[in-house]
Every structure is written in C-alpha cells, then in structure tokens.
Amino acid sequence: MKDVQPKGSHFIDGAYVEDTAGRVINCVYAATGEVVAKLHSATPAVIAQALDSAKRAQKEWAALPPVERGRVLRRVADILRERNEALSELETIDTGKPIQETLVADATSGADALEYYGGITASITGESVPLGGDFVYTIREPLGVCVGIGAWNYPTQIACWKSAPALACGNAMVFKPSEMTPLCALKLAEIYVEAGAPAGLFNVVNGYGDVGAALVTDSRVDKVSLTGSVPTGRKVYAAAAEGIRHVTMELGGKSPLIVFEDADIENAVSAAINANFYSTGQICSNGTRVFVHADIAEAFAARLVERTKTAVIGDPLDPETNIGPMVTDTQRAKVLEYIEIGKSEGAKLLLGGGIPAGFETGNYIEPTIFSGVTDDMRIAAEEIFGPVMAILTFTSEEEAITRANATEFGLAAGVFTNDIKRGHRVVAQLEAGTCWINQYNLTPVEAPFGGVKMSGVGRENARAALEHYSQIKSVYVALSDVESAF
Ligand SMILES: NC(=O)C1=CN([C@@H]2O[C@H](COP(=O)(O)OP(=O)(O)OC[C@H]3O[C@@H](n4cnc5c(N)ncnc54)[C@H](O)[C@@H]3O)[C@@H](O)[C@H]2O)C=CC1
Numbered sequence: 001m002k003d004v005q006p007k008g009s010h011f012i013d014g015a016y017v018e019d020t021a022g023r024v025i026n027c028v029y030a031a032t033g034e035v036v037a038k039l040h041s042a043t044p045a046v047i048a049q050a051l052d053s054a055k056r057a058q059k060e061w062a063a064l065p066p067v068e069r070g071r072v073l074r075r076v077a078d079i080l081r082e083r084n085e086a087l088s089e090l091e092t093i094d095t096g097k098p099i100q101e102t103l104v105a106d107a108t109s110g111a112d113a114l115e116y117y118g119g120i121t122a123s124i125t126g127e128s129v130p131l132g133g134d135f136v137y138t139i140r141e142p143l144g145v146c147v148g149i150g151a152w153n154y155p156t157q158i159a160c161w162k163s164a165p166a167l168a169c170g171n172a173m174v175f176k177p178s179e180m181t182p183l184c185a186l187k188l189a190e191i192y193v194e195a196g197a198p199a200g201l202f203n204v205v206n207g208y209g210d211v212g213a214a215l216v217t218d219s220r221v222d223k224v225s226l227t228g229s230v231p232t233g234r235k236v237y238a239a240a241a242e243g244i245r246h247v248t249m250e251l252g253g254k255s256p257l258i259v260f261e262d263a264d265i266e267n268a269v270s271a272a273i274n275a276n277f278y279s280t281g282q283i284c285s286n287g288t289r290v291f292v293h294a295d296i297a298e299a300f301a302a303r304l305v306e307r308t309k310t311a312v313i314g315d316p317l318d319p320e321t322n323i324g325p326m327v328t329d330t331q332r333a334k335v336l337e338y339i340e341i342g343k344s345e346g347a348k349l350l351l352g353g354g355i356p357a358g359f360e361t362g363n364y365i366e367p368t369i370f371s372g373v374t375d376d377m378r379i380a381a382e383e384i385f386g387p388v389m390a391i392l393t394f395t396s397e398e399e400a401i402t403r404a405n406a407t408e409f410g411l412a413a414g415v416f417t418n419d420i421k422r423g424h425r426v427v428a429q430l431e432a433g434t435c436w437i438n439q440y441n442l443t444p445v446e447a448p449f450g451g452v453k454m455s456g457v458g459r460e461n462a463r464a465a466l467e468h469y470s471q472i473k474s475v476y477v478a479l480s481d482v483e484s485a486f
Helices: 044-062 066-082 084-095 099-105 107-123 155-168 184-194 209-216 230-242 265-281 297-308 329-344 397-405 420-429
Strands: 010-012 015-017 024-028 035-040 128-130 135-142 145-149 172-176 202-204 223-227 246-250 256-259 289-293 348-351 368-371 388-394 412-416 434-437 470-477
Touching (some): 010 044, 044 202, 066 184, 084 099, 107 155, 155 184, 256 397, 265 388, 289 297, 420 434
Parallel strands (some): 145 172, 172 202, 256 412
Antiparallel strands (some): 024 035
16 A cells, blocks of 8 residues: 655644644555554644634735636636646545545546636625715635635545635635544645645645534634534534624435436436445435336336446545445444344335445445335434435325435435426425435536535535625715714
8 A cells, every 4th residue: 555644744834734643543445444644633733833823824814916816716727727736645544535536526527626716716795885975895805714624535626625615715624524534624724835835825724523523612713514414413513602702504315316207217216326336325415215106116226226236335545446345344344233124114125235246345335225214213214324315106296205305314316207387396495405306416516505404504615605604794985965963
C-alpha cells in the first residue's frame, strides 16, 4: 500500500500541525483492514490555534476585491482537476469506494463547486431600494468563521461543497472531517494555500465527535454546517442555538423512488441501482424505498436482479470494481443486522443478504434486494446507510404519493413515468428537498441540494447556498431633513 501518512494530523495556518496528546485515530483501508495512517484527535490547544488563525485570515480575505477571491477559488478548481487521479486514489483508500466512482464524483464534483463559486464571487452584491428620495442599500456581508463538519461517505466533496460558498462570501472555514475518513480534506487545505488563499483561511482539524462539539459552541464561531445523521444533527443544531449561530444541516434520508406502470423499465432499473448500490449504498439521498406499480413489479424485479448479479465486487483500487467494501466493520455489522430484521419481518430476500464468498477480509457486503416490503417494516422506515433496497408495490398514484410522504425524512425523491404531466404533478406533492423525474442521484452544483422535515435545514450548492453563508446589512440613506416631534 502506498504511503498515505500525512505530515501532521491537522492543517492550520498554512502548515501541518501535530499534537500527539490527542486520542489516536487509526485510518483503516476498508478493503483489507490495514491501518494506513495514524492521526491524533485535536486537543483544545489545536482547536484554539485553528480558530484564532481563521479569525485573523477571514479579515484579510474579506478585505480583498471579490474578483481576486474568485480567482483563488478557480485556481483551486484547476489544481483539483489536474490532480484528480492522485486525489481519487487517496479518496478510495480513505473510504473504500471504488476508484471508478472516485475518479468522477469526488474531487471533480469539488472542482465544479470551486469553479462555480469562483465564477460568481464578484456578483455577490446587495441591492438598492428606492423610497422616493431617500433610499436603502443593502450589503451582503460574510458571517465570519464558519465550521464545517463532515460525514465519511464523500470527504472531499463535502469539504468543497461547504468551503467554496463559505469562502466566496468572504468567510473563513475550520473543517472537521469524519474520524473515519481524515485524509482527503488535508489535501484540500494544502491546495487552498497553493492557490493563493491566505494561511488560516481554510483549516482542517481532525478529531472525534467531541472535537466537533467543541467547535460548535466556541465563541469565535459564527456558523456551523453539518453533514451527518439526524441524531447528530439534533445535537449540533441545539448546541449552535445556544450562541444563536447560523446553521446548515444536511442529514439523513429514507427517500422514495416511484416507478409507474408506464415507465421505461430499463431506465428505472438503472436508477434503482444507482439509488441503492453506488458507494455501496452509503449515500444520504439514496432512494431505498422503491415503490413499483403492481402491474410491472414482477418484470422490474426480475430485470433488477438479473443486472445486479453482474455487479463486480472487488478491490476498490481495481478500475473494474463496481462495489467496494463499506467504510467500517461496525457500519457493515449494522447493515447485516438490518438484513436479518428484514428477513424476520417477512420481507422476501431476492438477492444478496450477506458477506460475498471469497471476501471474508475487509468490510464487504452483497448488494441486497428485498421485495414484498410493507411500510411498517423497519427496513422500510429506518435509514440503513448500506446497499439494501426495499421494493414495495402500489396500485394508484394517490396511494404512492401518500406512502412516499409517510416518513419523518424529506431529503430526496424520484419519479419514473413517461407521462410528462404525471411526473410534474407527483413531484409537486412529494415532501422532499431534491426531486428527480426519470433520473436519480445526480447532484450538479448548479442545483440547490438539501432536505425538508428531519432531513435538514438550509441548502448547499447553487446561489441558494450564498444565503446561508452571508447576512444582509440594510443602510438607510436620507436625502431629506430629519422630522421630529419637538
Ligand atoms: N444530507 C446530506 O447531504 C448527507 C447526509 N449524510 C448523512 O450522514 C450520516 C452518515 O454519516 P456519519 O459520519 O455516520 O454521521 P454522524 O452523524 O455520525 O457524524 C457526522 C460528523 O459529525 C461529527 N460529530 C459527531 N457527534 C458530534 C457532536 N456531538 N457535535 C459535533 N459533531 C459531531 C462526527 O465526528 C462526524 O464528523 C447518514 O445519516 C447520512 O444520511 C451523509 C452524506 C450526505
């Protein structure tokens, strides 16, 4: 295995920093169980250093002409693309995701975000409000120091999706990656400095949940953006409220994918595969409740099983591999437990359900398909965050909508139909932040992304994210005399 040990556990003020007093973080390659790097969770001294330098760098950064800030972000995008191969390899080692995915969905998506926000930095402006003589103008100001906290599944992409709009608005960011995937954000921090960002503007502190918790309540912090589970979101949202801090919460889901009887079955099967087995099922927006019209359910399931059987499970660094291991053994154990729950609840196991033969080492698990699933089963109600698909059948449009919405989550939803009116009609009634018609899981940075209900608050990407990384100052300008009562 390549040497991926970073020069320090944290990247602060333009340089690697180490403090071995922090608890050890073992970075494990999910395909073999090998420890590939050893880091240390941030100590209070490291956290203080990161926040102090971010506070200083933010002032310098916000004072630059926006066009210059945009140029730095676009340079970051260029470097990410130039180094895509090396960054993708590192992401694969960090997460266990197949290289065929990381080459197209991680640093490249991060680069898209940096390019997008680099391009609009200079057009983040206020407005002028005429009052018939007097007028008001508004200034869109940065919030200050933002904290980003990431999940393990898309470490590079999450760090870019959070930092690009934050920095475009003139903020600094201290980013804490998931303790399970600590490597990639450090590379992004190096690249920011190389591209000309002031030292301290984007710092990375690695650590466990307690480090995240310490960041969220620190008086130097003005905003917190979390990508994580609902239970963590609830804690972080509450802790941020103590200091009336701004928040963005990108949380979990149990999203519906509805396949109507008039759908193109081959496309719907492709979408169901992407919505459940990409990244070995570790995607927040996955369409894990696949509602299929009863008339086509049998044909759909048969084709789905036939195609899923051809998936190549293997070494994630092999370009032929479609399905790699899960991020940790603990996460896999949780998924295997859900598979047992599904069986005991009476769902029919159509495919998979265990550890693939010949893959006893590493955190491998088979892509798993259940049919005959009902809404009350736990495998249909709870987020599993692994490659487990539940097929449910329905007979009317109204029924499909009602059942799709009967969840506390509201991250995403998909509809497959060849009836254009039905597609729009159904999507209009679905309680989800992101919907697809005849597609699934594509998240271009030009489109806002985020959840409703328990799946989150705020939006990432697009111009919408700017609202969540800036605040408006109103300035009243009087051209007339001041009237007073006496
Ligand atoms: N909506 C979205 O955009 C996405 C949501 N997710 C969700 O993330 C979850 C999986 O990721 P996990 O890493 O297991 O989530 P998690 O909630 O366990 O951890 C997320 C991050 O929060 C940190 N953390 C834990 N406790 C904390 C605390 N008290 N204060 C501050 N930070 C704390 C962790 O160290 C980690 O960096 C799933 O539920 C998934 O749906 C994942 C990717 C995208």
